[in-house]
Amino acid sequence: MLHIVACIKQVPDTKIIKMNPKTNTMDRSSAPAILNPYDSHAVEEAVRLRSRYGGVVSVLTMGPPPAVKAIKKCIEIGADEGYMITDRAFAGADTLATSYALTKALQKIADIRPIDLIVCGKMTIDGDTGQVGPGIARRLDMPPLTSVNKVAEINREEGYAIVHRKLEDGYEVIRSTLPCLLSVEKDINEVPYSSLPNMLRAARYQPIIWSVADLGEIDKTQLGLKGSPTIVSSVWAPQKPQGGKLLEGSYDEQIRQLLDVVLTRKELFEAQAGAGGGAS
Ligand SMILES: Cc1cc2nc3c(=O)[nH]c(=O)nc-3n(C[C@H](O)[C@H](O)[C@H](O)COP(=O)(O)OP(=O)(O)OC[C@H]3O[C@@H](n4cnc5c(N)ncnc54)[C@H](O)[C@@H]3O)c2cc1C
Structure with a gap:
């Protein structure tokens, strides 16, 4: 069986x-x-x-x-x-x-x-x-x-x-x-x-x-602690990432906000490239 x-x-x-x-x-x-x-x-x-x-x-x-x-x-x-x-x-x-x-x-x-x-x-x-x-x-x-x-x-x-x-x-x-x-x-x-x-x-x-x-x-x-070679040397909580922005509003509004961020970044990038900054 x-x-x-x-x-x-x-x-x-x-x-x-x-x-x-x-x-x-x-x-x-x-x-x-x-x-x-x-x-x-x-x-x-x-x-x-x-x-x-x-x-x-x-x-x-x-x-x-x-x-x-x-x-x-x-x-x-x-x-x-x-x-x-x-x-x-x-x-x-x-x-x-x-x-x-x-x-x-x-x-x-x-x-x-x-x-x-x-x-x-x-x-x-x-x-x-x-x-x-x-x-x-x-x-x-x-x-x-x-x-x-x-x-x-x-x-x-x-x-x-x-x-x-x-x-x-x-x-x-x-x-x-x-x-x-x-x-x-x-x-x-x-x-x-x-x-x-x-x-x-x-x-x-x-x-x-x-x-x-x-x-x-x-x-x-x-058994137990005696039989446990693992040593926990330190424990910490991961830091919350700084900055960032929480998107709010309806789905369409959130997409618009996201596009704004992407386009602003793109313009900044192109401006930098035009000024001879290049990509980084
Ligand atoms: C130094 C040290 C001291 C610890 N002291 C304690 C303590 O005092 N008390 C405490 O609760 N934990 C303690 N732990 C945690 C303990 O090691 C784990 O709870 C245990 O070994 C199971 O490991 P896991 O949770 O990663 O299981 P995983 O390996 O992720 O589990 C995989 C599968 O194994 C099976 N399994 C796991 N554990 C058990 C179980 N206990 N019984 C039956 N099936 C199981 C289950 O099917 C589970 O899905 C300690 C850990 C360390 C490193």
């Missing part, structure tokens, strides 16, 4: 979040926590593949206890099972330590039910690195297929997947062995409104929760 695991993360809604002007860090309390939007597409794709081929969809997150809400959101989308790893030892993890902890959890999930496919979002909207998916794939020694915007075929019996990878000027078709890991683009699917039965199931659902002690043999020096 096809077993797909989607890795998901709860993130602050960065459309709303405020920055602390003193520390230049995110004030996480200023915005609600949501399921990382890319991950909702990862879960939706897993659910669609289950509809095509049968099987089971599990979701996995590493996060603080309130991240249960993100798992419930995935159950609303249609996932069957939710796993969460949560422990103070995971705190302060960079992408290397995050991928290590998630890999340990994935190995434990695979002991319960072998995994055919892991699906991640392309990136998170808070950390934004896109490193965790490929990090997991490397640790599990499986092919990482990034920027996937279509899953053309999964053949569990013959052990392969065919996907489309988005490129700047088109896409490429890749055939990979299973198991493999996909990082998916937002345009891979549209996440529909949740059905009432899924919402009711999500409201009652309690995920399986593991701490470090539940993950079996584990190298604690690779």
Whole structure:
């Protein structure tokens, strides 16, 4: 039976979040926590593949206890099972330590039910690195297929997947062995409104929760802050560009204003060129 695991993360809604002007860090309390939007597409794709081929969809997150809400959101989308790893030892993890902890959890999930496919979002909207998916794939020694915007075929019996990878000027078709890991683009699917039965199931659902002690043999020096070689040397908010003019009025008026600017620039340029200034 096809077993797909989607890795998901709860993130602050960065459309709303405020920055602390003193520390230049995110004030996480200023915005609600949501399921990382890319991950909702990862879960939706897993659910669609289950509809095509049968099987089971599990979701996995590493996060603080309130991240249960993100798992419930995935159950609303249609996932069957939710796993969460949560422990103070995971705190302060960079992408290397995050991928290590998630890999340990994935190995434990695979002991319960072998995994055919892991699906991640392309990136998170808070950390934004896109490193965790490929990090997991490397640790599990499986092919990482990034920027996937279509899953053309999964053949569990013959052990392969065919996907489309988005490129700047088109896409490429890749055939990979299973198991493999996909990082998916937002345009891979549209996440529909949740059905009432899924919402009711999500409201009652309690995920399986593991701490470090539940993950079996584990190298604690690779977890959390201790296992995180990344050093954030400074953080700053980009300066707002100075000058510029906001166009106002109707669409036609804005076009007229824009043409005025362009023509004035052109006249200035020609005047300079005529005076021997040349182009610069
Ligand atoms: C020095 C340092 C300290 C940090 N300390 C903290 C901290 O204390 N608390 C904190 O919240 N963050 C902390 N971070 C941020 C942390 O590294 C990232 O949140 C985490 O590693 C995921 O990276 P990302 O958000 O860039 O994910 P990406 O690599 O952009 O995510 C890609 C995909 O991987 C999967 N994924 C990512 N994270 C998870 C997860 N946690 N569970 C399941 N799937 C996941 C999702 O499918 C996601 O779409 C720290 C970072 C650094 C560099």
